[in-house]
Amino acid sequence: MRENLKVKVEAPQYSVAAGVTFAQVDTWFGHTRKDLKMDIIYPEDTEKKYPCVVWICGGAWRLMDRSAHLAYLSALARSGFVVASVEYRTSNECCFPAQLEDVKAGIRYLKALSERYNIDRERFGVMGESAGGYLAAMAALAEDEVYDVGAFKEFSSKVQAACPWYPPSDVTGFKYPSPVEAAASMESLLLGKNVMLNQEDALKICPVSFVTKDAPPFLIIHGDNDHTVPFAQGEILHDRLEEAGADVKLLVLEGADHADIPFFQEELWQRIIAFFKEKL
Secondary structure (H helix, E strand, O other): OOOOOOOOOOOEEEEEEEEEEEEEEEEEOOOEEEEEEEEEEOOOOOOOOOEEEEEEEOOOOOOOOOOOOHHHHHHHHHHHEEEEEOOOOOOOOOOHHHHHHHHHHHHHHHHHOOOHHEEEEEEEEEEOOOOOHHHHHHHHHHOOOHHHOOOOOOOOOOOOOOEEOOOOOOOOOOOOOOOHHHOOOOHHHOOOOOOOOOOOHHHHOOOHHHHOOOOOOOOEEEEEEOOOOOOOHHHHHHHHHHHHHEEEEEEEEEOOOOHHHHOHHHHHHHHHHHHHHOOE
């Protein structure tokens, strides 16, 4: 049996550039250097420029895998975006602000290479889960140039929209049975000192401390049954942004726990796609 099919071309081909080095940073007590890498999903279409969404993996700032969610990120890309998943140094390598510096370096790299990947430099969104949600919020809110470290500083790391999932927004609100247990918390390891005993310093690295009326649009997604990052953390970021007069929406996933299966359903991803299409 033979069948002839003339396919109507309605979308570009999408390619994946995996393991692209976007920065080099000091490691092993400053004696050596390591590459920071990203995975980029982009359209082979030189006729137009596409908005870019930067994804930041979670893992309590201790572990991360930039390729873990490529299946979902590919679907996001094919809806009309360039999507890049960036690597960052974990808290066992460096304390804050190294993680934020790495994310911002990734954004600047993508803007510098915008012609190569068909990116519109003026339309950048950022999204992440948990520790990555924290970094997404910080990348959107913390615009002080002190966090722009490394190459391509002629390009801004500013983004135009943010979608943090279950983000730790004010770690001073976390409850610990004792200072000893607080010392071993993920938040203390990020800060480099005991959060419970250094509340003022801890608050200085929290997204809520960087909220202004000029914040970009936010879509915060949080499950109301989160046993890892309390739902109140998403609420407080929403409330601070709303009080400041920023464009913000808190999408509450009923009954969802931390990194729960509802976050990986088509219905939610369509909401995320709609948000970025509207705001970018």
